[in-house]
Amino acid sequence: xxxxxxxxxxxxxxxxxxxxxxxxxxxxxxxxxxxxxxxxxxxxxxxxxxxxxxxxxxxxxxxxxxxxxxxxxxxxxxxxxxxxxxxxxxxxxxxxxxxxxxxxxxxxxxxxxxxxxxxxxxxxxxxxxxxxxxxxxxxxxxxxxxxxxxxxxxxxxxxxxxxxxxxxxxxxxxxxxxxxxxxxxxxxxxxxxxxxxxxxxxxxxxxxxxxxxxxxxxxxxxxxxxxxxxxxxxxxxxxxxxxxxxxxxxxxxxxxxxxxxxxxxxxxxxxxxxxxxxxxxxxxxxxxxxxxxxxxxxxxxxxxxxxxxxxxxxxxxxxxxxxxxxxxxxxxxxxxxxxxxxxxxxxxxxxxxxxxxxxxxxxxxxxxxxxxx
Amino acid sequence: xxxxxxxxxxxxxxxxxxxxxxxxxxxxxxxxxxxxxxxxxxxxxxxxxxxxxxxxxxxxxxxxxxxxxxxxxxxxxxxxxxxxxxxxxxxxxxxxxxxxxxxxxxxxxxxxxxxxxxxxxxxxxxxxxxxxxxxxxxxxxxxxxxxxxxxxxxxxxxxxxxxxxxxxxxxxxxxxxxxxxxxxxxxxxxxxxxxxxxxxxxxxxxxxxxxxxxxxxxxxxxxxxxxxxxxxxxxxxxxxxxxxxxxxxxxxxxxxxxxxxxxxxxxxxxxxxxxxxxxxxxxxxxx
Amino acid sequence: xxxxxxxxxxxxxxxxxxxxxxxxxxxxxxxxxxxxxxxxxxxxxxxxxxxxxxxxxxxxxxxxxxxxxxxxxxxxxxxxxxxxxxxxxxxxxxxxxxxxxxxxxxxxxxxxxxxxxxxxxxxxxxxxxxxxxxxxxxxxxxxxxxxxxxxxxxxxxxxxxxxxxxxxxxxxxxxxxxxxxxxxxxxxxxxxxxxxxxxxxxxxxxxxxxxxxxxxxxxxxxxxxxxxxxxxxxxxxxxxxxxxxxxxxxxxxxxxxxxxxxxxxxxxxxxxxxxx
Numbered sequence: 001x002x003x004x005x006x007x008x009x010x011x012x013x014x015x016x017x018x019x020x021x022x023x024x025x026x027x028x029x030x031x032x033x034x035x036x037x038x039x040x041x042x043x044x045x046x047x048x049x050x051x052x053x054x055x056x057x058x059x060x061x062x063x064x065x066x067x068x069x070x071x072x073x074x075x076x077x078x079x080x081x082x083x084x085x086x087x088x089x090x091x092x093x094x095x096x097x098x099x100x101x102x103x104x105x106x107x108x109x110x111x112x113x114x115x116x117x118x119x120x121x122x123x124x125x126x127x128x129x130x131x132x133x134x135x136x137x138x139x140x141x142x143x144x145x146x147x148x149x150x151x152x153x154x155x156x157x158x159x160x161x162x163x164x165x166x167x168x169x170x171x172x173x174x175x176x177x178x179x180x181x182x183x184x185x186x187x188x189x190x191x192x193x194x195x196x197x198x199x200x201x202x203x204x205x206x207x208x209x210x211x212x213x214x215x216x217x218x219x220x221x222x223x224x225x226x227x228x229x230x231x232x233x234x235x236x237x238x239x240x241x242x243x244x245x246x247x248x249x250x251x252x253x254x255x256x257x258x259x260x261x262x263x264x265x266x267x268x269x270x271x272x273x274x275x276x277x278x279x280x281x282x283x284x285x286x287x288x289x290x291x292x293x294x295x296x297x298x299x300x301x302x303x304x305x306x307x308x309x310x311x312x313x314x315x316x317x318x319x320x321x322x323x324x325x326x327x328x329x330x331x332x333x334x335x336x337x338x339x340x341x342x343x344x345x346x347x348x349x350x351x352x353x354x355x356x357x358x359x360x361x362x363x364x365x366x367x368x369x370x371x372x373x
Numbered sequence: 374x375x376x377x378x379x380x381x382x383x384x385x386x387x388x389x390x391x392x393x394x395x396x397x398x399x400x401x402x403x404x405x406x407x408x409x410x411x412x413x414x415x416x417x418x419x420x421x422x423x424x425x426x427x428x429x430x431x432x433x434x435x436x437x438x439x440x441x442x443x444x445x446x447x448x449x450x451x452x453x454x455x456x457x458x459x460x461x462x463x464x465x466x467x468x469x470x471x472x473x474x475x476x477x478x479x480x481x482x483x484x485x486x487x488x489x490x491x492x493x494x495x496x497x498x499x500x501x502x503x504x505x506x507x508x509x510x511x512x513x514x515x516x517x518x519x520x521x522x523x524x525x526x527x528x529x530x531x532x533x534x535x536x537x538x539x540x541x542x543x544x545x546x547x548x549x550x551x552x553x554x555x556x557x558x559x560x561x562x563x564x565x566x567x568x569x570x571x572x573x574x575x576x577x578x579x580x581x582x583x584x585x586x587x588x589x590x591x592x593x594x595x596x597x598x599x600x601x602x603x604x605x606x607x608x609x610x611x612x613x614x615x616x617x618x619x620x621x622x623x624x625x626x627x628x629x630x631x632x633x634x635x636x637x638x639x640x641x642x643x644x645x646x647x648x649x650x651x652x653x654x655x656x657x658x659x660x
Numbered sequence: 661x662x663x664x665x666x667x668x669x670x671x672x673x674x675x676x677x678x679x680x681x682x683x684x685x686x687x688x689x690x691x692x693x694x695x696x697x698x699x700x701x702x703x704x705x706x707x708x709x710x711x712x713x714x715x716x717x718x719x720x721x722x723x724x725x726x727x728x729x730x731x732x733x734x735x736x737x738x739x740x741x742x743x744x745x746x747x748x749x750x751x752x753x754x755x756x757x758x759x760x761x762x763x764x765x766x767x768x769x770x771x772x773x774x775x776x777x778x779x780x781x782x783x784x785x786x787x788x789x790x791x792x793x794x795x796x797x798x799x800x801x802x803x804x805x806x807x808x809x810x811x812x813x814x815x816x817x818x819x820x821x822x823x824x825x826x827x828x829x830x831x832x833x834x835x836x837x838x839x840x841x842x843x844x845x846x847x848x849x850x851x852x853x854x855x856x857x858x859x860x861x862x863x864x865x866x867x868x869x870x871x872x873x874x875x876x877x878x879x880x881x882x883x884x885x886x887x888x889x890x891x892x893x894x895x896x897x898x899x900x901x902x903x904x905x906x907x908x909x910x911x912x913x914x915x916x917x918x919x920x921x922x923x924x925x926x927x928x929x930x931x932x933x934x935x936x
Contacts, residue, residue, distance in 0.1 A: 010453045081414070088413035091386040198392075200409035200585040203513040329511055339419045339583050346420025346500070349451055352444050352632055353482040353646055357544035357563040359633070360609040365538040372539070521761045525768075525798040526783075532793045533786055535804060536826050601804035 024073055042066035051267065051297025052076055056337050057083030058197070058216040059090075060266045060296050077218070077341045084338050092198065096252055097260070101270050101294075102168045106246035108298075111172050113241045113274065119169040124245065126300075172242040173272050176288070182274075183287045203329055210313050210332055214306040215295050218337025225335060226305035229312050229325040236311050238273035238291060238304075245269045245298050270294040271303035275311045289314070383430040384462040389413055393431035393587070397578060400589035405551030406519070407502050412585040422455055422481055423582030425498035429479045432494065435465035440475035445483040445630070445646035455479065472649050482545075484566040486629050486650040489575035491592060497560040499581040502588065504548035504558040522554050528599060535604060547606070548599045551590055556599065565608045565630040570596035611643070621645045624654035661711040663747050664852055664884040665733070670706040670742035672728050672908075675699025677740070687906040687927065692723065702728045703739070703908045712851070713882040717899030717916060719889055719931075725908040726888045730854040733886070734773045735763045746770070748851065768798040772845030772883075776857035778837035781844065782829045788815065788840045789825040795847040814843040818873060835866035839873070846877065853885045859894060871897050892935040896920060904928050 028034040043050055043066040053065040057080040065083055072078035108124025111117045176182050194209035196216075201209055214222060229236050247265040254261045275289035291311030293303040309331055316326030324330045334340065383390060389411075396410040415423040422443075433439065439459060443452035447470040456468055469475050472485045481498040489495055505515045508526040518524070527548055534542045545561045549570060559570060560579055570577060570590050577590040590596055598606040611619045611631050620627040622642045629650055631643040645651035673681060678697040685692050685701040692701045703725045710716050720726045732739045733755065744755040748770055758766070767773075775781040782791050792811040801807055815825055818839040829837050838858055845853055855874065859867040875898060877883060887898050895902050895916055903913040904925065912925045923929045 010457070012450055013454055013457075081418075082416070084414040085416040088389065088415065089380055089384055089386055091388050196411070197413075198411045200411050202409050202516075203511075329513070338414055342417075342419025342421065342423070343500075343583055345418045349421065350444050350449060351482075351561075353563055353630070354545045354561045356631075356633060356646075357565075357609060361540070361542050361544040364610065365540050365542060368539045517760070521764055523764065523798070525794050528797040528802075529783075529786055529790050529794040532797070532804065532807065533790050536787060536789065601807075602802045603806075604804045 020073070037070050039063060039066045039070060042069050048298065049074070049076065051299050052219060053079045053083055055296040055299055055302065056080035056216055056218055057087065059083055059087045077337050080218070081338045081341070087197075092195070094252065095195070096250055099248055099251060101244070101248060102171050104169070104244060104246035104248045104268070104270075105265070106169055106244055108245040109169065109242070111240065111242050113172065113239050117172050117242070118175060119166070169244070173290070176241065176274075181288055182290060201332060204317065205328060205332070207310070207314065207317075210328060211292065211306075211310060213332045214293070214309060214335060217302075217306070217335035218340070219299060219302045221335040221337060221340065222305045222309065223301055225325050225331050226308045229308055229323070233323040234312055234325045236275045236291070236308055238275055238308050238311065240304065241272045241274050243269070243271045243300060243303065245300070267297055268294055269297065269299050269303040271300070271307040273304070273307040273311060380462055382463055383433060384415070385413060385427065385430055390431040393427055396587045397428065397431070397589070400578065400587050401576070401591045403555075404591050404594050405555030405557045405588060407586040407588045409585055410587055412582045415582065417454065417458070419583040420500060421451055422479070422498040424580030424587075425479050425481070425496045426455060426458075426580075427582060428496045428578050428580040428587065429459065429477060430463070433459070433463055433466055433477060435463070437466055437476045438474055439466055439468045440470060440472060440478045441468070441480075442478070442483060442485070443481045446648040448648060451481065470649050482561050483630070483646060484562055484569045486645070486647045487653070488569075489573060491574040493575040495575050495577045497562070497577065497579050499558065499560040499579045499586070500583070501546065501558055502579065502581040502584050502586040504546075504556045519555055524550075524556050524599070527556065531599060531601065541600070541604065550597045550599060552594050557588055557590075563609055563630055564598070564606070567596070567598050567606070568608070572596075619643045621651060621654070624651045626651070626654045661714070663709055664712055665710040665747070666745045667709075667733070668707045668743045670703055670729065670732060670744065671740050672703040672725070672732060672737065673699050673701050673740045685907060686909050687911055690907070692725070692907040701908050703732070706742070706910055708903055708910075708913065710852075710884050710886060712884055713878065714901065715878060715885045715887055715899045717887050717889065717895035717902035718905060719892065719895050719902060720905035721890055723907070724905040726905050727856050730773070730856050730886055730888055734771060734854050735767055746852065768795065769848050770850050770852065772848070772850040772853040774838065774841045774845050774853070774855045774858045776860050778829065778834070778841055781841040782837065784828060784830045786828070787826045788820065788829055788832070791829065791840060791844050792847050795844050799848045810847065814847055815840070818843040835862050835870065838862065838870055842870075842873065846881075849881065851884060853883050854888070855885060856888045857890070860889070860891070874898060892920065892932065904931070
């Protein structure tokens, strides 16, 4: 007889990979016109999924995110995982200075605190008010109608629509700060951000480490943690001062002149929430508390969840956590999708040796208990 | 393998490898201390040995001979997977299943039965690096406890075990004190393997990928499992009902850690967990 | 008599503190809250000595700072300023200058503490015996049989039924929990014991038996004790000397009999009068 049941690894792994590849390709067996999924189509038509993968993968690379989605058959956790692993092979060469998000090229911007905000509200693309009814006409969509819609929609705008748009939109928070409703920005506390890809979290961690961890957290995990606070295991009671989605210009110093130059842009979602006021640490006048959330891609649920948790964690760091969402170790060590899914999966691996040890202990204690009865 | 061309030797970029090597040096300098490091995401799942793998990739050179085992076996699915990945990303490295030929051994849940030598490094994969986690959930507090070598709460757990069960019930991951100070989680090796840590000739490194810690039992360093003076630490008992030591049904060895399984007729069988050891015993039982 | 503890100028301020904190608070100002910066002056300039085998009573109402005194001396908190010296055989320790590890060593080996709230002094997830074992293990006793015997002897001494030794403290009555706490505090035979409102909230008959136990221990082991209480009866029974605190300051100190028979400070006079 062969060597125990755990043998034969190599062939089994190859077989599993082939079975997965067959799942991806077998459409061609009964559909002669079947085409492999174009990366471009994933990038455009599944853009919200791509947004999620760049954010959770922690690399702004929409093309590779689309590739990851394609090769993982649309499994979001797996896709983010593949992107994150690819990231491990890339050295960090430089870091941008702190970027000013008031310079974002906005595609959407709302405030639930004020009806009128400087620069105006801009609904943009959102499913918020859509009726979630299945659109049966998409079951068999005609390519002509598909193309015509995009063409006609653009015709509704004047050619020089871009010229009317301002370069930057003032931030709602700045107006509130000017009124003295927010704590002043402590200039001394603006230092280099904590880089979670180069330093492990050793608690207590600075706020920037918490923000970075949440920015690449798994959306569902982050939402669940934030929801505990919203529902009753916490008392942040946030108001969304501003939620903005748009393309943020990325700046780097020019290698020769040292002057900041735009090297590209990234789609991001940013959310700032206000929480009920608290006394100032230094005995000053009370102000609103602030929570900040931001992530790659268009992912509003994630940005809002992050902002609420940021507020909760700041509270926990100051006064000690009074519920799980205020505990930095509880939140930050359990929201990463790659880590949690990996560990859940590892339970499928053999544990023969440890189980043998468990059996030994149970049998020994059973026989001792039996002997004494 | 052309699709993988373009990846650096050892997959990780050189900065990442240097960082891991610095953490290793620190871990060796402070035996048993858990050195935090920025664990990278590897292309296999957290929990599948990404911590051990990062150590291996940071250490391996083209002249190394690598052995990868999981549950004592070179042939298990995860061992094969890790070995193939290392072969693919480290061109020129040779691999072996023979413990004595290896310069670098990555293992999950076992230490090879054959005593290791001073020219070998053993890398163990670690799911939970901190032995104190069973008594204290907060890492911040655990760090203070480690710093002050305050392990009384862990010892109370042993006390309570004996009160309740007349036995210490910890089966694997047995808390072990290194060089008289730090207590480590020696990874889910069975108690059988714990004595191998003590004054081992080989350097033993522990890598926790998900928990982002590296620690070490340097060569010839004291490693004592926590126990009471009058209730000694005990390894797994492989005696049958008559008190005879069971042997491996394949090689007949009676001094190795045994896996238990049931054959098609429903009979219980025992076999060496360490497959290379078992093969060696079959070749020359006196080895 | 050998001196065990010398406390000088102990102060504790919660909050940022300011130059006016001290002059704006205290018994004359009828507050411990600084009106300028909002800080709480929990203790200011507290000094006293304690000798071998002596019981010092610290009395006052809630907010007087009496519990803060022992919390600082037991390293549950660090004072804002002040010094305390612990005389241990031929050694002396400057308590607030020690590093955390040395402080923990003293706490585990040479001090004992009994809290009003047994949850602070006991681990409710482990048995009564385990609680005592923990303290013995902290002091490096590593023999299971000896730990069992020591724990049995201590529980027997504090009149806890040995049949309950392996039960969780949560299943015990309040009086019994305090007995376990006392047994735990005594496990390492410390020369110095802090007792913080140990009988508060217990039935009178239970109170009396615990106070008797404390007196017996003091006589047997010559343990020096600091007893914090708001109960004049406890002070009268236990303490040879006492200090009276109000708004973080000591307003009166001396022999217990003297203070109770002939209180000097108006506040103490009211306190004594109301207790009669």
